[in-house]
Amino acid sequence: MRPVAVFRHAATEGPGYFATYLDRHGVPWRVVRVDEGEALPENPRQFSGLVFMGGPMSVNDDLPWIEAALRLIRAAAGAGVPVLGHCLGGQLMAKALGGEVTRNPVKEIGWGRVNVARNGVASRWFGADIRSFESFHWHGETFSIPPGATRVASSPYCKNQAFVLDGHLGMQCHVEMTPALVRTWCHGWGKEVQSLARRMPSVQTPAQMTEAVEEKVHALSAVADRLYDRWTAGLAHK
Numbered sequence: 001m002r003p004v005a006v007f008r009h010a011a012t013e014g015p016g017y018f019a020t021y022l023d024r025h026g027v028p029w030r031v032v033r034v035d036e037g038e039a040l041p042e043n044p045r046q047f048s049g050l051v052f053m054g055g056p057m058s059v060n061d062d063l064p065w066i067e068a069a070l071r072l073i074r075a076a077a078g079a080g081v082p083v084l085g086h087c088l089g090g091q092l093m094a095k096a097l098g099g100e101v102t103r104n105p106v107k108e109i110g111w112g113r114v115n116v117a118r119n120g121v122a123s124r125w126f127g128a129d130i131r132s133f134e135s136f137h138w139h140g141e142t143f144s145i146p147p148g149a150t151r152v153a154s155s156p157y158c159k160n161q162a163f164v165l166d167g168h169l170g171m172q173c174h175v176e177m178t179p180a181l182v183r184t185w186c187h188g189w190g191k192e193v194q195s196l197a198r199r200m201p202s203v204q205t206p207a208q209m210t211e212a213v214e215e216k217v218h219a220l221s222a223v224a225d226r227l228y229d230r231w232t233a234g235l236a237h238k
Contacts, residue, residue, distance in 0.1 A: 001027070001028060001048055001235070001237060002028075002046065002047050002048040002236070003028040003029050003030050003047055003048065004022060004027060004028070004029040004030075004047060004048055004049045004050070004051060004235070005029070005030060005032055005041070005046075005047040005049070005050050005051065006018070006019070006029055006030065006031045006032065006051045006053065007031075007032045007034055007040070007050070007051065007052045007053060007069070007089070008031050008032065008033050008034060008035055008053050009034050009035055009052075009053060009054065009055030009057065009088060010035050010053075010054070010055040010056060011035055012181075012184050012185065012188060013053050013054040013055055013088075013181075014031065014053065015029075015031070015051070015053060015176060016176040016177055016178045016181050017175075017176045017177065017178050017217075017221050017224055018051065018086075018176045018224070018228065020178075021224070021225065021228045022232075025232065027048075027232060027235070029051075034065050034069075035055075039068075040065060040068040040069055040072055041072065042068075042071075042072070042075075043075070044072060044075050044076035044079050044081040045079055045081060045236070047081065047236075048081070048235040048236045048237065049081060049082045049083070049084065049231070049232070049234075049235045049236065050072065050073070050076050050081060050082070050083045050084070051083075051084045051085075051086075051089070052069065052073075052083070052084070052085045052086070052088070052089025052090075052092050052093065053086050053087075053088070053089055053176070054086050054087035054088045054089060054138070054174065055087075055088040057088065058091075058101070058141060059088065059091045059092050059095050059101045059141075060101060066092075069092050069096070070092065070095060070096040071096075073092060073093055073096035073097070074096050074097070077096075077097060077165070077166075077168060079236075080167075080236060081236050082167040082168055082169075082231060082234045082235060082236070083168045083169075083170075084168070084169050084170075084231050085169070085170040085171060086171055086174055086175070086176050087138065087139055087171070087172060087173070087174055089170070089171075090143060090162070090163075090170035090171045090172050091141060091142075091143045091170075091172075093143075093146075093168065093170035094143030094144060094145070094146050094163070094170055095143070097146035097147070097149065097165060097168075098146045098147045099143050099144040099145060099146040099147075099149075100143070100144045101141055101142070101143050101144075102141065102142060102144075103140065103141055103142075104139065104140055104141055104142040104157070104158055105157070106157055106200055106202040106203075107139070107140045107196060107200065107202060107203055108137040108138075108139055108140075108155070108157045108158050108202045108203070109137060109138050109139075109193055109196065109197075109202070109203040109204060109209075110136070110137060110138075110197075110203060110204025110205075110208060110209045111134055111135070111136055111137075111204065111208070111209060111216060112134070112135065112137050112155055112156070112157065112202070113132055113133075113134060113135075113155060113156065114132060114133055114134075114135045114153050114154070114155045114161050114162075114173055115131070115132045115153065115154050115155065116130055116131055116132060116133070116152065116153055117150075117151055117152050117153060117154065119150060119152070121150040121152055121164050122150075122152035122153065122164075124230065125152055125164060125169065125226065125227055125230045126152070126153075126223070126226055126227070127226055130223065130226070133219070133220065133223045134216060134219065134220065135155075135161075135173040135174065135175060135220060135223070136173065136174040136175075136177045136182065136209075136216075136220065137155070137157075137158075137172075137173050137174065138174060138185060139158075139172060142158050142159070142160055142172060143160055143163075143170070143172065144160065145160055145163045146163065146165060148165055149163040149164060149165035149170075150163060150164050150165070151163055152164050153171075153173070155173070157202040158172055160172060161173050167231070167234035169227060169230075169231055171227075175220055175221075175223060175224040175227060176224065177217055177220060178217060179213045179214050179217050182209055182210060182213050182217070183210055183213070186206035186209050186210055187206075193205065193206060194206065
């Protein structure tokens with residue numbers, strides 16, 4: 001089986017729990033370190049699937065690798081190679097597939113409720129029994145739903161939390177979190193987040209984000225398993 005390509009855009013925003021999931025299921029994978037200048041491949045058929053992780057930049061920034069990422073996502077969609085996006089990755093997917101990425105009404109940082117849409121597509125990905133779940137968030141921008149895609153999740157602070165188009169899943173929220181990732185992000189951005197949390201209810205303090213973090217991540221990983229099960233079922237095997 002060809003490996004899954006995981007595109008990393010920042011050193012502290014690697015695959016997290018997604019890597020654990022792939023290893024547990026015997027799915028080969030490799031990281032493309034975009035943050036270190038590694039070139040993006042042009043042919044998506046080298047891989048069984050493409051996964052784009054998060055990052056502090058905007059997809060609207062003038063960065064040398066963004067256009068290459070958008071082309072690769074479009075090529076993958078045309079070739080039937082499934083694409084999965086987390087936060088920035090979901091925004092890249094949305095823009096590549098005909099949507100827009102704009103400023104969200106508020107920054108959404110920390111643990112917050114995500115509501116699963118009541119439609120057949122959402123039920124196939126989340127399961128009919130999950131109506132909502134507590135996810136981790138860290139974003140100031142949002143995507144529109146690309147043409148032909150279906151919204152499958154939303155939150156009180158962000159209307160478009162996830163979309164599905166065929167076998168592709170783009171997410172604004174971070175279901176890939178581990179306790180170590182949560183603590184690392186809180187440490188790296190602690191002062192900025194502390195200041196934001198005093199001004200807006202959509203932002204939590206580092207103390208709030210790390211409280212009972214093991215239990216929260218454990219519950220989130222159970223939801224991620226559902227999504228990753230569905231996504232990996234579509235991996236290109238030829």
